[in-house]
Amino acid sequence: MAESNWTPDQPMVSAKDVHKSFGSLEVLKGVSMDVMKGECVCVIGPSGSGKSTFIRCINGLNDIQSGSITVEGQEVNDPKLDKLSLRKKVGMVFQQYNLFPHKNAIENIMMAPVLVLKEDKDEVEARARELIRKVRLEGKEEAYPGELSGGQQQRVAIARSLAMRPDVMLFDEVTAALDPETVKEVLTTIRDLAEEGMTCILVTHEMGFAREVANQIYFTDRGVIVEHGPPATFFKEAKDPRTKEFLSQIL
Amino acid sequence: MIRRIPGLDTKAATDLAVLHPFDPNGSTAPDGLLVSRWMAKLPLWTPLALAALIFAWPMAALAQNFTYGDAFDTLLRWMPFLIKSGFLFNVLISFFAMLIGTLLGTALGLGQISLNPVVRWFAWAVTQTFRNSPWLVLLFIVLLAFPFEIVIGTVIIPVPDWMKAVVGLSLPVMANISEIVRGAVISVPTAQWEASESLAFSRTQTLWRIILPQCFKRMIPPWMNWYAILTMATPLCSLLGVEELLTLTRQAMEGADNHPELLVPFYSFALLIFFLYCYPIARLTIRLERRFMVKL
Structure with a gap:
Protein backbone atom coordinates (compact mmCIF):
# COMPACT_ATOMS: atom_id res chain seq x y z
CA MET A 1 0.00 0.00 0.00
CA ALA A 2 0.96 3.60 -0.53
CA GLU A 3 1.27 4.42 3.15
CA SER A 4 4.65 2.72 3.43
CA ASN A 5 6.09 5.33 1.08
CA TRP A 6 5.09 8.20 3.30
CA THR A 7 7.87 10.15 4.98
CA PRO A 8 7.41 12.91 7.55
CA ASP A 9 8.66 15.57 5.17
CA GLN A 10 5.61 14.98 2.98
CA PRO A 11 2.22 16.45 3.91
CA MET A 12 0.57 14.41 6.65
CA VAL A 13 -2.87 15.27 5.36
CA SER A 14 -3.17 16.15 1.72
CA ALA A 15 -6.39 16.98 -0.10
CA LYS A 16 -6.46 17.50 -3.84
CA ASP A 17 -9.44 18.83 -5.74
CA VAL A 18 -12.00 17.27 -3.41
CA HIS A 19 -15.59 17.24 -4.63
CA LYS A 20 -18.45 16.22 -2.39
CA SER A 21 -22.20 16.34 -3.00
CA PHE A 22 -25.20 15.52 -0.92
CA GLY A 23 -27.63 14.46 -3.61
CA SER A 24 -27.78 17.32 -6.09
CA LEU A 25 -26.27 19.79 -3.65
CA GLU A 26 -22.55 20.18 -4.27
CA VAL A 27 -20.95 21.09 -0.96
CA LEU A 28 -17.27 20.91 -1.86
CA LYS A 29 -16.22 22.13 -5.30
CA GLY A 30 -12.57 21.31 -5.53
CA VAL A 31 -10.91 21.79 -2.17
CA SER A 32 -7.13 21.34 -1.87
CA MET A 33 -5.05 21.56 1.27
CA ASP A 34 -1.71 20.28 2.56
CA VAL A 35 -1.04 19.92 6.25
CA MET A 36 2.48 19.11 7.39
CA LYS A 37 3.30 17.14 10.51
CA GLY A 38 3.07 19.31 13.60
CA GLU A 39 1.12 22.05 11.89
CA CYS A 40 -2.04 23.58 13.27
CA VAL A 41 -4.47 24.62 10.57
CA CYS A 42 -7.67 26.59 11.10
CA VAL A 43 -10.48 26.49 8.58
CA ILE A 44 -12.82 29.46 8.82
CA GLY A 45 -15.72 30.65 6.76
CA PRO A 46 -19.45 31.37 6.82
CA SER A 47 -21.98 28.69 7.79
CA GLY A 48 -22.76 26.28 5.02
CA SER A 49 -19.47 26.85 3.26
CA GLY A 50 -18.56 23.17 3.58
CA LYS A 51 -15.82 23.40 6.19
CA SER A 52 -17.33 20.81 8.56
CA THR A 53 -18.09 18.49 5.67
CA PHE A 54 -14.49 18.77 4.57
CA ILE A 55 -12.94 17.67 7.85
CA ARG A 56 -15.52 14.88 8.19
CA CYS A 57 -14.24 13.62 4.83
CA ILE A 58 -10.71 13.40 6.22
CA ASN A 59 -11.58 10.51 8.53
CA GLY A 60 -14.07 8.96 6.16
CA LEU A 61 -17.28 9.89 8.01
CA ASN A 62 -18.42 11.38 4.70
CA ASP A 63 -17.27 9.90 1.43
CA ILE A 64 -16.15 12.08 -1.48
CA GLN A 65 -17.21 11.94 -5.10
CA SER A 66 -13.92 12.82 -6.72
CA GLY A 67 -10.46 14.08 -5.91
CA SER A 68 -8.18 12.60 -3.33
CA ILE A 69 -7.51 12.87 0.37
CA THR A 70 -4.49 11.13 1.82
CA VAL A 71 -3.51 10.73 5.46
CA GLU A 72 0.13 9.72 5.81
CA GLY A 73 0.00 8.61 2.21
CA GLN A 74 -3.07 6.42 2.72
CA GLU A 75 -5.85 7.24 0.27
CA VAL A 76 -9.14 7.90 2.10
CA ASN A 77 -11.22 7.70 -1.07
CA ASP A 78 -10.04 4.16 -1.82
CA PRO A 79 -12.95 1.68 -1.75
CA LYS A 80 -10.55 -0.93 -0.34
CA LEU A 81 -9.55 1.44 2.45
CA ASP A 82 -9.44 -0.10 5.89
CA LYS A 83 -11.45 2.60 7.67
CA LEU A 84 -10.43 1.30 11.06
CA SER A 85 -6.72 1.72 10.35
CA LEU A 86 -7.39 5.25 9.09
CA ARG A 87 -9.39 6.16 12.18
CA LYS A 88 -6.69 4.88 14.50
CA LYS A 89 -4.49 7.61 13.04
CA VAL A 90 -7.09 10.37 12.97
CA GLY A 91 -8.79 11.60 16.13
CA MET A 92 -11.95 13.66 15.92
CA VAL A 93 -13.76 15.94 18.34
CA PHE A 94 -17.32 17.07 17.63
CA GLN A 95 -19.32 20.21 18.27
CA GLN A 96 -21.81 18.31 20.45
CA TYR A 97 -19.08 16.38 22.38
CA ASN A 98 -20.85 13.04 21.70
CA LEU A 99 -19.57 11.34 24.82
CA PHE A 100 -21.08 7.95 25.54
CA PRO A 101 -23.71 8.82 28.16
CA HIS A 102 -23.76 5.36 29.76
CA LYS A 103 -20.07 5.45 30.65
CA ASN A 104 -18.26 7.74 33.07
CA ALA A 105 -15.39 10.00 32.04
CA ILE A 106 -12.56 7.53 32.56
CA GLU A 107 -14.49 4.70 30.89
CA ASN A 108 -15.23 6.96 27.92
CA ILE A 109 -11.50 7.50 27.54
CA MET A 110 -10.54 3.86 28.09
CA MET A 111 -13.10 2.14 25.87
CA ALA A 112 -11.49 2.53 22.46
CA PRO A 113 -7.89 1.63 23.43
CA VAL A 114 -9.08 -1.44 25.33
CA LEU A 115 -11.66 -2.68 22.83
CA VAL A 116 -10.17 -1.53 19.54
CA LEU A 117 -6.41 -1.55 20.14
CA LYS A 118 -6.70 -4.49 22.60
CA GLU A 119 -4.26 -2.80 24.95
CA ASP A 120 -3.72 -3.83 28.53
CA LYS A 121 -6.46 -2.43 30.74
CA ASP A 122 -4.21 -1.25 33.58
CA GLU A 123 -1.86 0.47 31.19
CA VAL A 124 -4.75 2.21 29.46
CA GLU A 125 -6.19 3.29 32.79
CA ALA A 126 -2.89 4.87 33.82
CA ARG A 127 -2.77 6.69 30.50
CA ALA A 128 -6.42 7.78 30.85
CA ARG A 129 -5.74 9.27 34.28
CA GLU A 130 -2.73 11.08 32.85
CA LEU A 131 -4.95 12.48 30.07
CA ILE A 132 -7.58 13.58 32.58
CA ARG A 133 -4.86 15.56 34.36
CA LYS A 134 -3.71 16.97 31.07
CA VAL A 135 -7.17 18.35 30.26
CA ARG A 136 -7.37 19.64 33.85
CA LEU A 137 -10.26 17.49 35.03
CA GLU A 138 -8.73 15.80 38.09
CA GLY A 139 -11.46 14.51 40.37
CA LYS A 140 -13.98 14.12 37.55
CA GLU A 141 -12.81 10.62 36.57
CA GLU A 142 -15.96 8.91 37.81
CA ALA A 143 -18.43 11.57 36.69
CA TYR A 144 -20.93 10.70 33.98
CA PRO A 145 -21.28 12.99 30.96
CA GLY A 146 -24.67 14.13 32.26
CA GLU A 147 -22.98 15.45 35.38
CA LEU A 148 -20.36 17.50 33.54
CA SER A 149 -20.64 20.97 32.04
CA ASP A 179 -20.72 29.33 26.93
CA PRO A 180 -18.22 32.12 26.32
CA GLU A 181 -16.58 31.45 29.72
CA THR A 182 -16.01 27.76 29.04
CA VAL A 183 -14.72 28.31 25.51
CA LYS A 184 -11.40 29.41 26.97
CA GLU A 185 -10.74 26.24 28.94
CA VAL A 186 -11.25 24.10 25.83
CA LEU A 187 -9.13 26.35 23.63
CA THR A 188 -6.34 26.27 26.22
CA THR A 189 -6.34 22.49 26.01
CA ILE A 190 -6.13 22.59 22.22
CA ARG A 191 -3.38 25.19 22.29
CA ASP A 192 -1.33 23.01 24.65
CA LEU A 193 -1.74 20.15 22.20
CA ALA A 194 -0.68 22.24 19.22
CA GLU A 195 2.33 23.50 21.13
CA GLU A 196 3.36 19.91 21.89
CA GLY A 197 3.50 19.34 18.15
CA MET A 198 0.21 17.56 17.53
CA THR A 199 -1.01 18.00 13.98
CA CYS A 200 -4.37 19.75 14.31
CA ILE A 201 -7.05 20.75 11.85
CA LEU A 202 -9.73 22.97 13.35
CA VAL A 203 -12.95 24.27 11.97
CA THR A 204 -13.59 27.27 14.15
CA HIS A 205 -15.17 30.66 14.55
CA GLU A 206 -12.65 31.70 17.20
CA MET A 207 -10.64 34.26 15.25
CA GLY A 208 -8.53 35.22 18.24
CA PHE A 209 -7.51 31.63 18.72
CA ALA A 210 -6.83 31.15 15.01
CA ARG A 211 -4.63 34.20 14.92
CA GLU A 212 -2.70 33.13 18.00
CA VAL A 213 -2.22 29.39 17.42
CA ALA A 214 -2.67 28.52 13.75
CA ASN A 215 0.22 28.09 11.34
CA GLN A 216 -2.10 28.38 8.37
CA ILE A 217 -5.60 29.79 8.00
CA TYR A 218 -7.90 28.67 5.21
CA PHE A 219 -10.98 30.68 4.34
CA THR A 220 -13.75 28.72 2.66
CA ASP A 221 -16.87 30.01 1.00
CA ARG A 222 -19.49 28.11 -1.01
CA GLY A 223 -17.43 24.97 -1.27
CA VAL A 224 -14.09 26.42 -2.35
CA ILE A 225 -11.04 27.69 -0.52
CA VAL A 226 -11.03 31.36 -1.31
CA GLU A 227 -7.62 32.08 0.13
CA HIS A 228 -5.16 30.92 2.73
CA GLY A 229 -2.01 32.04 4.45
CA PRO A 230 -0.29 32.36 7.80
CA PRO A 231 -2.35 34.40 10.27
CA ALA A 232 -0.08 37.43 10.24
CA THR A 233 -0.65 38.08 6.55
CA PHE A 234 -4.13 36.56 6.33
CA PHE A 235 -5.75 38.94 8.79
CA LYS A 236 -3.88 42.04 7.65
CA GLU A 237 -3.70 41.62 3.92
CA ALA A 238 -6.70 39.64 2.82
CA LYS A 239 -6.96 40.00 -0.94
CA ASP A 240 -10.26 38.48 -1.92
CA PRO A 241 -13.35 40.67 -1.41
CA ARG A 242 -15.26 37.73 0.11
CA THR A 243 -12.58 37.23 2.74
CA LYS A 244 -12.55 40.94 3.49
CA GLU A 245 -16.29 41.04 3.89
CA PHE A 246 -16.29 38.00 6.18
CA LEU A 247 -13.49 39.36 8.32
CA SER A 248 -15.11 42.76 8.57
CA GLN A 249 -18.27 41.16 9.89
CA ILE A 250 -16.63 38.87 12.38
CA LEU A 251 -13.79 41.02 13.78
CA MET B 1 -49.40 24.40 -4.22
CA ILE B 2 -49.03 23.97 -0.50
CA ARG B 3 -46.14 25.87 0.96
CA ARG B 4 -43.68 23.66 2.77
CA ILE B 5 -42.49 25.05 6.08
CA PRO B 6 -39.12 23.68 7.21
CA GLY B 7 -39.41 22.12 10.64
CA LEU B 8 -43.16 21.72 10.28
CA ASP B 9 -43.81 19.51 7.28
CA THR B 10 -40.30 19.09 5.94
CA LYS B 11 -37.04 18.30 7.67
CA ALA B 12 -35.73 21.22 9.67
CA ALA B 13 -32.49 22.84 8.60
CA THR B 14 -31.07 22.49 12.10
CA ASP B 15 -31.59 19.91 14.81
CA LEU B 16 -32.51 22.66 17.23
CA ALA B 17 -36.06 22.99 15.89
CA VAL B 18 -38.51 23.78 18.65
CA LEU B 19 -41.37 22.15 16.80
CA HIS B 20 -40.70 18.59 15.74
CA PRO B 21 -41.77 17.72 12.21
CA PHE B 22 -44.65 15.31 11.92
CA ASP B 23 -43.21 11.84 11.63
CA PRO B 24 -45.62 8.91 11.74
CA ASN B 25 -42.91 6.74 13.30
CA GLY B 26 -41.36 9.38 15.54
CA SER B 27 -42.36 11.24 18.67
CA THR B 28 -45.67 12.24 17.16
CA ALA B 29 -46.55 8.62 16.31
CA PRO B 30 -49.56 6.90 17.82
CA ASP B 31 -48.82 5.74 21.34
CA GLY B 32 -47.34 2.26 21.42
CA LEU B 33 -48.12 1.78 25.09
CA LEU B 34 -51.82 2.51 24.72
CA VAL B 35 -53.02 -0.66 26.44
CA SER B 36 -50.74 -0.27 29.44
CA ARG B 37 -51.34 3.45 29.70
CA TRP B 38 -55.09 3.04 29.74
CA MET B 39 -54.93 0.22 32.25
CA ALA B 40 -52.39 1.91 34.50
CA LYS B 41 -54.59 4.98 34.75
CA LEU B 42 -57.25 3.01 36.57
CA PRO B 43 -57.10 3.69 40.30
CA LEU B 44 -55.64 1.09 42.64
CA TRP B 45 -59.06 0.11 44.03
CA THR B 46 -60.36 -0.90 40.56
CA PRO B 47 -59.55 -4.61 40.94
CA LEU B 48 -61.34 -4.67 44.29
CA ALA B 49 -64.34 -2.83 42.92
CA LEU B 50 -64.53 -5.17 39.95
CA ALA B 51 -64.31 -8.22 42.17
CA ALA B 52 -66.97 -6.85 44.46
CA LEU B 53 -69.21 -6.11 41.50
CA ILE B 54 -68.84 -9.58 40.05
CA PHE B 55 -69.51 -11.30 43.35
CA ALA B 56 -72.24 -8.94 44.44
CA TRP B 57 -74.18 -9.32 41.24
CA PRO B 58 -75.38 -12.92 41.78
CA MET B 59 -76.18 -11.94 45.37
CA ALA B 60 -78.47 -9.19 44.15
CA ALA B 61 -80.17 -11.63 41.85
CA LEU B 62 -80.55 -14.06 44.71
CA ALA B 63 -83.91 -12.64 45.76
CA GLN B 64 -85.57 -13.31 42.42
CA ASN B 65 -83.95 -16.45 41.24
CA PHE B 66 -82.48 -19.02 43.54
CA THR B 67 -80.17 -20.57 40.97
CA TYR B 68 -77.90 -17.50 40.95
CA GLY B 69 -76.90 -18.38 44.44
CA ASP B 70 -76.17 -21.88 43.24
CA ALA B 71 -74.13 -20.43 40.40
CA PHE B 72 -72.03 -18.51 42.87
CA ASP B 73 -71.50 -21.62 45.00
CA THR B 74 -70.52 -23.58 41.91
CA LEU B 75 -67.99 -20.92 40.93
CA LEU B 76 -66.46 -20.93 44.43
CA ARG B 77 -66.08 -24.71 44.20
CA TRP B 78 -64.41 -24.55 40.81
CA MET B 79 -62.22 -21.56 41.53
CA PRO B 80 -59.06 -23.32 42.80
CA PHE B 81 -59.16 -25.70 39.85
CA LEU B 82 -59.68 -22.88 37.32
CA ILE B 83 -56.74 -20.96 38.73
CA LYS B 84 -54.33 -23.85 39.24
CA SER B 85 -55.03 -25.89 36.13
CA GLY B 86 -56.33 -23.12 33.90
CA PHE B 87 -54.85 -19.72 34.48
CA LEU B 88 -51.40 -20.95 35.45
CA PHE B 89 -51.29 -22.66 32.09
CA ASN B 90 -52.11 -19.35 30.39
CA VAL B 91 -49.21 -17.81 32.28
CA LEU B 92 -46.96 -20.68 31.22
CA ILE B 93 -47.93 -20.24 27.56
CA SER B 94 -47.36 -16.50 27.79
CA PHE B 95 -43.90 -17.06 29.35
CA PHE B 96 -42.71 -19.39 26.63
CA ALA B 97 -44.27 -17.40 23.80
CA MET B 98 -42.63 -14.26 25.19
CA LEU B 99 -39.27 -16.02 25.51
CA ILE B 100 -39.29 -17.29 21.93
CA GLY B 101 -40.75 -14.04 20.61
CA THR B 102 -38.10 -11.99 22.39
CA LEU B 103 -35.17 -14.06 21.15
CA LEU B 104 -36.35 -14.24 17.56
CA GLY B 105 -37.64 -10.66 17.61
CA THR B 106 -34.31 -9.28 18.80
CA ALA B 107 -32.49 -11.11 16.01
CA LEU B 108 -35.06 -9.86 13.51
CA GLY B 109 -34.87 -6.29 14.82
CA LEU B 110 -31.09 -6.28 14.47
CA GLY B 111 -31.57 -7.74 10.98
CA GLN B 112 -33.73 -4.72 10.15
CA ILE B 113 -30.80 -2.37 10.75
CA SER B 114 -28.24 -4.58 9.01
CA LEU B 115 -26.00 -2.99 6.39
CA ASN B 116 -26.70 -5.95 4.10
CA PRO B 117 -29.74 -4.95 2.02
CA VAL B 118 -30.87 -8.57 1.56
CA VAL B 119 -30.86 -9.25 5.30
CA ARG B 120 -32.52 -5.92 5.95
CA TRP B 121 -35.26 -6.53 3.42
CA PHE B 122 -35.88 -10.07 4.62
CA ALA B 123 -36.12 -9.00 8.27
CA TRP B 124 -38.41 -6.15 7.33
CA ALA B 125 -40.71 -8.40 5.27
CA VAL B 126 -40.95 -11.04 8.02
CA THR B 127 -41.62 -8.36 10.62
CA GLN B 128 -44.36 -6.66 8.63
CA THR B 129 -46.00 -9.95 7.68
CA PHE B 130 -46.38 -11.21 11.22
CA ARG B 131 -47.05 -7.81 12.73
CA ASN B 132 -50.01 -7.22 10.45
CA SER B 133 -51.61 -10.66 10.45
CA PRO B 134 -54.58 -11.75 12.57
CA TRP B 135 -53.30 -13.72 15.54
CA LEU B 136 -55.97 -16.39 15.31
CA VAL B 137 -55.14 -17.12 11.67
CA LEU B 138 -51.47 -17.48 12.58
CA LEU B 139 -52.44 -19.86 15.38
CA PHE B 140 -54.46 -22.06 13.06
CA ILE B 141 -51.71 -22.12 10.43
CA VAL B 142 -49.18 -23.24 13.02
CA LEU B 143 -51.61 -25.80 14.40
CA LEU B 144 -52.23 -27.34 11.00
CA ALA B 145 -48.76 -26.91 9.54
CA PHE B 146 -46.86 -28.36 12.49
CA PRO B 147 -46.65 -32.16 12.79
CA PHE B 148 -48.19 -33.66 15.91
CA GLU B 149 -44.97 -35.57 16.49
CA ILE B 150 -41.38 -35.21 15.40
CA VAL B 151 -39.57 -38.43 14.46
CA ILE B 152 -35.81 -38.42 14.79
CA GLY B 153 -34.56 -41.91 13.89
CA THR B 154 -36.48 -44.16 16.24
CA VAL B 155 -37.24 -41.47 18.79
CA ILE B 156 -40.71 -40.01 18.56
CA ILE B 157 -41.16 -36.64 20.20
CA PRO B 158 -44.83 -35.71 20.49
CA VAL B 159 -45.66 -32.05 19.93
CA PRO B 160 -48.66 -31.25 22.11
CA ASP B 161 -51.13 -28.60 21.03
CA TRP B 162 -50.04 -26.15 23.71
CA MET B 163 -46.51 -26.11 22.27
CA LYS B 164 -47.94 -25.27 18.88
CA ALA B 165 -49.97 -22.55 20.53
CA VAL B 166 -46.77 -21.17 22.07
CA VAL B 167 -45.13 -21.05 18.64
CA GLY B 168 -48.21 -19.51 17.05
CA LEU B 169 -48.47 -16.77 19.67
CA SER B 170 -44.73 -16.09 19.61
CA LEU B 171 -44.87 -15.09 15.92
CA PRO B 172 -46.78 -11.80 16.28
CA VAL B 173 -44.87 -11.08 19.49
CA MET B 174 -41.60 -11.64 17.61
CA ALA B 175 -42.62 -9.17 14.91
CA ASN B 176 -43.54 -6.51 17.44
CA ILE B 177 -40.36 -7.01 19.48
CA SER B 178 -38.47 -6.65 16.20
CA GLU B 179 -40.03 -3.22 15.76
CA ILE B 180 -39.23 -2.28 19.35
CA VAL B 181 -35.56 -3.16 18.86
CA ARG B 182 -35.35 -1.34 15.54
CA GLY B 183 -37.11 1.72 16.95
CA ALA B 184 -34.88 1.79 20.03
CA VAL B 185 -31.68 1.55 17.99
CA ILE B 186 -32.67 4.34 15.62
CA SER B 187 -33.75 6.47 18.57
CA VAL B 188 -30.10 6.80 19.58
CA PRO B 189 -28.71 9.95 17.91
CA THR B 190 -26.55 9.23 14.84
CA ALA B 191 -23.86 11.34 16.48
CA GLN B 192 -23.22 8.40 18.81
CA TRP B 193 -22.53 6.18 15.81
CA GLU B 194 -20.19 8.80 14.37
CA ALA B 195 -18.31 9.34 17.61
CA SER B 196 -17.87 5.62 17.97
CA GLU B 197 -16.83 5.14 14.34
CA SER B 198 -14.30 7.92 14.58
CA LEU B 199 -12.72 6.05 17.51
CA ALA B 200 -12.23 3.09 15.15
CA PHE B 201 -14.92 0.90 16.71
CA SER B 202 -16.25 -1.68 14.27
CA ARG B 203 -19.95 -1.67 13.51
CA THR B 204 -20.56 -4.70 15.71
CA GLN B 205 -18.65 -3.14 18.59
CA THR B 206 -20.54 0.11 18.14
CA LEU B 207 -23.87 -1.69 18.22
CA TRP B 208 -23.20 -3.89 21.24
CA ARG B 209 -20.96 -1.60 23.31
CA ILE B 210 -22.35 1.85 22.57
CA ILE B 211 -25.81 1.78 21.03
CA LEU B 212 -27.65 -1.14 22.64
CA PRO B 213 -26.58 -0.37 26.23
CA GLN B 214 -28.05 3.11 25.76
CA CYS B 215 -31.40 1.99 24.42
CA PHE B 216 -31.85 -1.21 26.43
CA LYS B 217 -33.83 0.50 29.17
CA ARG B 218 -35.98 2.26 26.62
CA MET B 219 -37.07 -1.12 25.28
CA ILE B 220 -38.36 -2.47 28.60
CA PRO B 221 -41.70 -0.61 28.88
CA PRO B 222 -42.90 -1.47 25.34
CA TRP B 223 -41.66 -5.00 25.86
CA MET B 224 -43.76 -5.34 29.01
CA ASN B 225 -46.70 -3.76 27.24
CA TRP B 226 -46.50 -6.54 24.67
CA TYR B 227 -46.29 -9.13 27.39
CA ALA B 228 -49.60 -7.89 28.81
CA ILE B 229 -51.18 -7.95 25.35
CA LEU B 230 -49.85 -11.46 24.76
CA THR B 231 -51.19 -12.71 28.09
CA MET B 232 -54.62 -11.35 27.29
CA ALA B 233 -54.45 -13.13 23.91
CA THR B 234 -53.69 -16.56 25.40
CA PRO B 235 -57.42 -17.55 25.66
CA LEU B 236 -57.27 -17.77 21.84
CA CYS B 237 -55.55 -21.10 22.45
CA SER B 238 -58.82 -22.52 23.73
CA LEU B 239 -59.94 -22.63 20.09
CA LEU B 240 -57.08 -25.05 19.46
CA GLY B 241 -58.29 -27.28 22.27
CA VAL B 242 -55.53 -26.29 24.66
CA GLU B 243 -56.71 -26.80 28.23
CA GLU B 244 -56.26 -23.28 29.50
CA LEU B 245 -58.52 -21.08 31.59
CA LEU B 246 -61.24 -20.49 29.02
CA THR B 247 -61.46 -24.13 27.97
CA LEU B 248 -61.67 -25.26 31.58
CA THR B 249 -64.23 -22.60 32.37
CA ARG B 250 -66.43 -23.96 29.64
CA GLN B 251 -65.87 -27.51 30.82
CA ALA B 252 -66.66 -26.55 34.41
CA MET B 253 -69.93 -25.02 33.32
CA GLU B 254 -70.80 -28.14 31.41
CA GLY B 255 -69.94 -30.15 34.50
CA ALA B 256 -72.50 -28.05 36.39
CA ASP B 257 -75.25 -28.88 33.88
CA ASN B 258 -74.80 -25.78 31.74
CA HIS B 259 -77.21 -23.57 33.66
CA PRO B 260 -77.47 -20.26 31.77
CA GLU B 261 -77.11 -18.56 35.16
CA LEU B 262 -73.49 -19.77 35.26
CA LEU B 263 -72.39 -17.78 32.22
CA VAL B 264 -71.94 -14.36 33.75
CA PRO B 265 -70.21 -15.35 37.00
CA PHE B 266 -67.83 -17.79 35.31
CA TYR B 267 -66.76 -15.58 32.43
CA SER B 268 -66.59 -12.54 34.66
CA PHE B 269 -64.28 -14.49 36.90
CA ALA B 270 -62.03 -15.28 33.92
CA LEU B 271 -61.95 -11.59 33.03
CA LEU B 272 -61.17 -10.67 36.59
CA ILE B 273 -58.17 -13.02 36.80
CA PHE B 274 -56.68 -11.62 33.60
CA PHE B 275 -57.24 -8.11 34.84
CA LEU B 276 -55.67 -8.86 38.23
CA TYR B 277 -52.61 -10.27 36.47
CA CYS B 278 -52.17 -7.54 33.85
CA TYR B 279 -53.07 -4.52 35.96
CA PRO B 280 -49.87 -4.52 38.09
CA ILE B 281 -47.81 -5.13 34.95
CA ALA B 282 -49.42 -2.13 33.28
CA ARG B 283 -48.77 0.08 36.30
CA LEU B 284 -45.16 -1.02 36.46
CA THR B 285 -44.76 -0.46 32.71
CA ILE B 286 -45.92 3.11 32.91
CA ARG B 287 -43.82 3.77 36.00
CA LEU B 288 -40.70 2.45 34.28
CA GLU B 289 -41.53 4.42 31.17
CA ARG B 290 -41.68 7.63 33.20
CA ARG B 291 -38.42 6.83 34.97
CA PHE B 292 -36.49 6.00 31.80
CA MET B 293 -37.93 8.92 29.89
CA VAL B 294 -36.08 11.43 32.05
CA LYS B 295 -32.71 9.87 31.31
CA LEU B 296 -32.84 10.62 27.63
Missing part, protein backbone atom coordinates in the same frame (compact mmCIF):
# COMPACT_ATOMS: atom_id res chain seq x y z
CA GLY A 150 -20.31 21.43 28.30
CA GLY A 151 -16.71 22.56 28.56
CA GLN A 152 -15.81 19.64 30.81
CA GLN A 153 -17.52 17.18 28.47
CA GLN A 154 -15.63 18.62 25.53
CA ARG A 155 -12.31 18.20 27.35
CA VAL A 156 -13.18 14.58 28.15
CA ALA A 157 -13.96 14.16 24.44
CA ILE A 158 -10.53 15.54 23.57
CA ALA A 159 -8.89 13.18 26.05
CA ARG A 160 -10.92 10.30 24.63
CA SER A 161 -9.56 11.00 21.16
CA LEU A 162 -6.01 11.43 22.44
CA ALA A 163 -6.14 8.07 24.22
CA MET A 164 -5.98 6.43 20.79
CA ARG A 165 -2.63 8.22 20.24
CA PRO A 166 -3.67 9.67 16.89
CA ASP A 167 -1.25 11.40 14.53
CA VAL A 168 -3.78 14.03 13.49
CA MET A 169 -6.59 15.63 15.47
CA LEU A 170 -9.69 17.06 13.80
CA PHE A 171 -11.78 19.60 15.70
CA ASP A 172 -15.21 20.32 14.26
CA GLU A 173 -16.42 23.63 15.75
CA VAL A 174 -15.66 22.24 19.17
CA THR A 175 -16.45 25.47 21.01
CA ALA A 176 -19.55 26.47 19.06
CA ALA A 177 -21.97 24.97 21.59
CA LEU A 178 -20.20 26.33 24.68
